[in-house]
Structures are given as structure tokens and as C-alpha cells.
Amino acid sequence: MRLGKFAVNALLNRGCTRSTVLHTWKRQYARKAAAAAAAGGLALQTQKKKLPVETDPVKLTTLCCGSNILREGSDVPLGPDSDYPDWLWELRIDRGVKLEDLDPSTAEYWEFLHHQALIHQNKLRSKAPKPELRINEKDKLKKLRAILFRALAGYHYDPGVPVGKALQDRKRNKLEFL
DSSP: OOOOOHHHHHHHHOOHHHHHHHHHHHHOOOOHHHHHHHHTOOSSSSOOOOOOOOOHHHHHHHHHHOOOOOOSSSEEOOGGGSSSHHHHHHHSSSSSOOGSOOOOOOOOOHHHHHHHHHHHHHHHHHHHHOOOOOSSSSSHHHHHHHHHHHHHHHOOOTTTSSSSHHHHHHHHHHEEEO
């Protein structure tokens, strides 16, 4: 777009500076990604840091590796098994129990069964065919609005019933939202 001489003079007479007038018709394109990165913009990809992992089996069996958060010092040494409570050794660390392993007379069984049923229903719902929405469905929406108005019109106004009776019916049926 190129501004004519008269348009530029009109803008200048209104108090605009010459740089703003020229800036209005100057084309500006987005910078390319390589140029933006070279100019000191945001890095395109952040490099992931690899944390060191202890692989020495002696340290893994005698120390609680990673427990020391200070810069100096060492990790906390592990004590004998008798120092720890019994429930610690009975914790389940596997994937979980199966339904067949639970007793049907316990609440845990029925909670687990309910949870599995919910998961199954959600899977079925996600795979169910969804209604197709078309781009131009304004006519259908207008018809639905008209039907809705006709359905609610009986509560608002009925020519065969006196006005006072309609109000009494509304109060009796507790249709205060209309």
C-alpha cells in the first residue's frame, strides 16, 4: 500500500510525525527463526540435563543414595531391617491386585469393581460415534428455538385461560424460573 502525497501531507497536518506516517505503510514481515535465534531470541529447543545415577552396588545397598541435599557431606547410611517397622516390608510395590484376588465381602472389592466399571464405560463412550456437526446449521438452530418458544408459550400465555388463573397455575406448579 502506497500513500499518496496528499494523504501524507494530511497526516502531517494532523500532528503525526513523519516517522509514524512512513511506519504506517511500511510492510513488516516476521523474522525467520534462524535470524531470531541469532539475534539473541529464545532458544528453539532447550537441552535436557542428564542427572548422574549411582551404579555402584555396594553404595546402593549401604546408603540411601540421593538423600543428601547439601553440597558437602555424605548420604544417609541404611540401618538393619529390624530398625524399620514391619508394615514397610508388606507394602505392595507391584502394579496392583486383581479382582479375583480380593474377597467379595469387603468394601475394597466393591470399590475396585466400581472403578473398573467406570473405566470400561469411559472407554465405550470414547469409541461411540459422535454426532457430526455441519458448518451451516443455523436453520436447524432457528427451528429449535421456535419449538422451544412454542413449548414454553403455554406457561406464559394461554388465550383460553384468564390471566389471573395462569398466574395461579404458575405459583401452584412452582414455575418461578419462567
